Amino acid sequence: MPTPPEAEKQHTGPEEGEQPPSMSSHDAAPPAPHRRNPCCLCWCCCCSCSWNEERRRAWRASRESRLQPLPSCEACAAPSPEEVRSWAQSFDKLMHSPAGRSVFREFLRTEYSEENMLFWLACEELKAEANQHVVDEKARLIYEDYVSILSPKEVSLDSRVREGINKKMQEPSAHTFDDAQLQIYTLMHRDSYPRFLSSPAYRALLLRGRSTSSSEA
Numbered sequence: 001m002p003t004p005p006e007a008e009k010q011h012t013g014p015e016e017g018e019q020p021p022s023m024s025s026h027d028a029a030p031p032a033p034h035r036r037n038p039c040c041l042c043w044c045c046c047c048s049c050s051w052n053e054e055r056r057r058a059w060r061a062s063r064e065s066r067l068q069p070l071p072s073c074e075a076c077a078a079p080s081p082e083e084v085r086s087w088a089q090s091f092d093k094l095m096h097s098p099a100g101r102s103v104f105r106e107f108l109r110t111e112y113s114e115e116n117m118l119f120w121l122a123c124e125e126l127k128a129e130a131n132q133h134v135v136d137e138k139a140r141l142i143y144e145d146y147v148s149i150l151s152p153k154e155v156s157l158d159s160r161v162r163e164g165i166n167k168k169m170q171e172p173s174a175h176t177f178d179d180a181q182l183q184i185y186t187l188m189h190r191d192s193y194p195r196f197l198s199s200p201a202y203r204a205l206l207l208r209g210r211s212t213s214s215s216e217a
Contacts, residue, residue: 077098077099078099079097079099079100079205080209081208081209081210083097083099083100084202084205084206084209085206085209087100087197087202088197088202091188091189091193094193094196095120095185101117101121103201103202103205104117104188104192104193104196105117105118106201107192107195107196107199107201107202108188108192111192111195113192115146115153115154115155116155116184116187116188116192117188118145118146118153119142119145119146119153119155119177119180119181119184120181120184120185120188122138122141122142122145122146123142123177123178123180123181124181125138126138126139126142126174126176126177127174127175127178128174129174130174135172135173135174136172139169139172139173139176139177140169140172142177143165143169147162147165147177147180155180155184156184156187157180157183157184158183161179161180161183164179165177165179165180
């Protein structure tokens with residue numbers, strides 16, 4: 001009995017052009033060439049590109065190891081009673097003192113606003129950098145850590161300052177975040193500093209200084 005044409009077609013397999021050939025692991029198409037910063041030219045906050053991912057992770061880990069955990073007052077040069085009292089004279093004196101910044105940063109942590117000090121310190125570090133390649137890298141990390149709306153450590157900046165940063169990030173410099181740094185400095189001065197001066201931590205330092213002065217008298 002002759003084989004029906006339909007059955008014959010089933011056993012012959014797909015004709016050329018009907019179905020693409022299977023591809024083994026050796027025949028797989030090569031990966032697309034790596035492109036630098038394909039989605040970050042606009043510096044949008046939703047950017048998720050993987051530019052130099054390993055280098056960014058290494059730099060961030062290095063920075064976190066320097067900042068965490070908080071240094072204690074003993075780890076810094078112990079402030080004199082006069083220096084501790086001077087912190088109440090002006091916010092500038094507090095921020096110019098390494099021990100003062102350490103104590104104030106610890107206070108900010110209790111208020112869940114430590115990112116303000118971390119951002120300010122990162123900007124100071126950026127302004128001291130002369131190597132443009134390092135400036136580019138650090139500016140990107142500061143943006144991702146403290147300016148991006150996706151960051152859990154985002155600082156509070158108004159729309160004008162944010163827009164200015166987005167424009168400056170096209171060609172980052174050591175002073176890209178100057179306006180933002182000043183805004184956060186002002187926020188800490190007006191908002192956190194008065195509470196710090198009346199905090200138990202600062203009052204304990206004042207009492208310790210008085211006890212030391214009395215014992216030396």
